[in-house]
Amino acid sequence: MKILVPVKRVVDYNIKPRVKADGSGVETAGVKMSMNPFDEIAVEEAVRLREKGAASEVVVVSIGVQQAQDTLRTAMAMGADRAILVLSDESPEPLAVAKVLKTLVEKEGPSLVVLGKQAIDDDMNATGQMLAGLLGWGQGTFASKVDVADGRVVVSREIDGGTEQVSLALPAIVTADLRLNEPRYASLPNIMKAKKKPLETIAAADLGVDMAPRLSIVSVAEPAERKAGIKLGSATELVEKLRNEAKVI
């Protein structure tokens, strides 16, 4: 079977984001960009399924600007077989992304789509669920374990009070949580090999999908700063402060 893995280029998770002075968004010019960490986990899981013989091909896809091809090359260096870049100017909303992905699913015919559970820039946590809805497929979100057998996928899901298992008929959607696996590093030889793997580019405009945003940004602001705290010398002092100054105990 074929596995499709959507990946997103985002501001690197180690960078502290800065809000633009005009309040229109977060500064991304000249900032280090990387693959969304949850998407690395999704790529790793897909590659492991292929290595176990449960899948025959792993196709990665990204929707965004030309530089997103770096993200796709990284995914191919991790083991993905080929890549598709859907070129689009703006960073589209999950609804538009899900619609674009639906057209690619119909074209590529994967049995499984593995996504990250959320992107660390917009923190939406929606694209996988929306794609599953549009396709009428089952969804195994926040996956910490994935087993494919007998035309079904059994997914262990991280829920609020513990873990739950659901069984889904294939084709299906899985979204990766942090504990699903530890993504591998791309070795130098694999990075070189990835440069020769096929990367197809499609213009989003050619897919006939309405990409217009439904949410308009009124403003983006820094959260309120916490006022500077104080260092104390002892537990006695701390309990006294918590009782008499902060009055929380």
Place this chain on the structure above:
Amino acid sequence: MTALVLLDHEGGQIRKAALSAVTAAARLGDVHVLVTGDAALAQAASRIAGVSKVLHAADARYAHELAEPLAALLVSLAGGYDHIVAAAGATGKNVLPRAAALLDVQPIPDVVSIVDTQTFVRPIYAGNALATVRSADSKKVLTVRSASFDATPAEGGSAPVEVVAVVDSPDVSRFEAVQLSDSARPDLESARVVVSGGRGMGSEEKFHALDPLADALGAAVGASRAAVDSGFVPNELQVGQTGKIVAPELYMAFGISGAIQHLAGMKDSRVIVAVNKDPEAPIFQVADYGIVGDLFEVVPQLVEELKK
């Protein structure tokens, strides 16, 4: 205007976070709620203050809140509502985006503040920025952060209960099993005090050093991702961008450095205390009170002091 709130439940109880979603929905208009599970849950829902109608999805296929049937049910009910709301927990995040896609609307996750019926504030970039967004969709589908809205009282209402008809949905998913971690301590997301440990706790055994302190304070126990990944505690204790978002009165961080992803889960706490050996740890930049020292010495001293 009327809002429909999906009430999520666990272990036969309506989750407290769902009561915060009711509070948020009441800001948008009249409140109807949808609840799955047995009749006792529907009765509990009808007693929530301010709820004017309970829709009870009594059929067994809805009992485990699976996204596929539940999203289809929400879509069938959506015609009568301007807003569809749920708490931003595992259930709301699983079900609402699917329903939104079927309704062709862009969901608005993790709302922390309601400006008006179409304008909402939500954190982005792990809480490093707050975006105010206006939805152009005819229906708004949103999940709300329970730490940002007080819970509606669970008693005082007497809404009528109506059993809703089963709706066709693709038969593609099956519930298999669930493992809930049993804990006598307060729920992490609604606790007044949270005591958290990080990698500095050292081991699963040594993590229990926090137990006497949590007992003394009546606190919930939390953890950083590092402590979870090291196997000290189960993952449902994780506080952070990828775990639980908490905003207690008092948050005490022991052996936690304060990575961006952890701060995203707790920096709206009213008072933050940090105990860490490393004076340069970023956690001290958000802590109201800090002690530079060995947590294994400080914790027992705190327990002693609290007894006085």
